[in-house]
Amino acid sequence: MNRWIHAGFAALALLLVVCLVVFWPRPDDTGVRPPLPAPSSGLPPPTGTPPTLAPTDPTSPCVAPPTQRLRVATINIHGAVGPDGYDLPAMADEIRAWDADVVLLQEVHRFRAKSGLDDQPAELGQLLSMDVVFGRNFTRPPESEGGPRRESGTATLSRLPILSWSNQLLPNFPGLQQRGLLRATIDLPGGAVDVYNAHFQHTRGVIRIVQARGVRKLVAGNDRPFLLGGDLNAESGSPAMQVIDTFTSDPWPLVGVGEGLTVPPRVPQRRIDFVLYGTGGWVPEQAQVLASRVADHRAVLVDYALPRRADC
Template sequence: MRRFFLTTTLIAAALATVLAVPSPALAEAQGREVRLRVATYNIHAGAGQDGRFDLARQVDAIRALNADVIALQEVDAHWDARSEWRDLATELAGALRMRVYFGPIYDLDPPQEGAPRRQYGNAILSRYPILHAENHSVTRLSTQTPNPVPAPAPGFPEVVVNAKGARVHVYATHLDYRADPAVRQAQVADMLKIMAGKGAQVLLGDFNARSDAPELAPLWRELTDAMAGRPETTYPADVPDRRIDYVAVSRSVRVLAAEVPRTTASDHLPVVADIAVGRGR
């Protein structure tokens, strides 16, 4: 009888130990984690790899990502004829039934009095409520002024979304495209200062550099590259030979899966990642 009691007690203790360590699936079931799908997509001002403006084609491509939060780069808002003077961020959000925050890089006078202002920048679309939004400034080298010098300028939007009780800071970025990495290096430093100490974070964007570029190294000391170690490439869309588009997350965020869907609705390919975030973060 004493041996039976001892054996039963040991089995119960072992079961209690196993159950005390929740699996990821159990954590999700018990409500401690929220899973969401995030994506980044440089939409080339609405034009596909073929150079033809077709916003409906991009709506279909973005819808197919089935993402909860999407960062878009090269977004026109009444910018010029290449995008038919349309407000791409607002139209895409409406077609996809998502909330939107647009962070202009450039905000210029309209071509004629009474017309909307000409804007170009980055946008974030979200299925979840946006609790806070801000368009931060980082170092930029303007393409709109003669003889530019690096200087702070807007176009680094941040939103805080409420994803089923998890507060997630999401950023959209488009780093400098020039061969000289100096401006990108300054932009990385600026972004890290803005992002410091803000809990669960997702950085989405076109970095215009390969993952092993020295100017990106400070990012990888603080963030996790969702596609790290994978051979996928994102540019150009038809025959991609390099990866310059990224999903990066803070250490408190778990990456569950990531992929690069194939589409030529833009000259870039999108990047999609499934992530898990703890509630209350």
């Protein structure tokens, strides 16, 4: 009997030792289960101090001004003489429908019989309620004695104020029609930009190269954002356009709709009209070609964004 009692006590003592070994708290045990480790991203843990976020206070000088946008169109209007005859109001209606901020026009007439002796730049400005400047590229004797001299050139219309402008004649061979480069400085709320309106010679490829070099020289050193558009009478990849490509970029490969063909107007086969962007951080958003009932080209319409940096 005593032997069984001793054996029982021995078994109870052994069980107590086992419990103490298994359940006795470890020195680092807090009595609370540690959280599971976060799933690994496979990346090393971050080092250094976290970056400081830019202030979100809209009154902070480090908040960038809102992005500005500019819709620019170009078209050779052929003096507004179309298949149905002269019709400047119809040309104005088409321009109005495009809802462009700036419109570059080539082959604009003043006091010519074929275009009703009208002062086309002035009349278009009035019809469209837009600022207008005219670059006279050549002049001829008046249609009648005592009348004003006939003029032709380029015109730029703007619904934004035009701060200043200039017209520079481009080099040409003797006997060819004079061409020019019209600059208009446009007053955008975030700062002025320059928009250049060009018309190159249509009959000689060699002189177009010379004219393109002339434009590059005139634009060089411009410290304002600028755009260059117009009837360049040259196709992409041509020698003249290779010169233009050295200081501008073509938005069409990025955002253009279709092939961008502009002449002839009914069934266009060639792309010779452009609205190109230069320095200043322009971002093309969309580009398209629009048909015209009046002009002998199709219009090119490009939407640009011009982000502004914070002045910090």
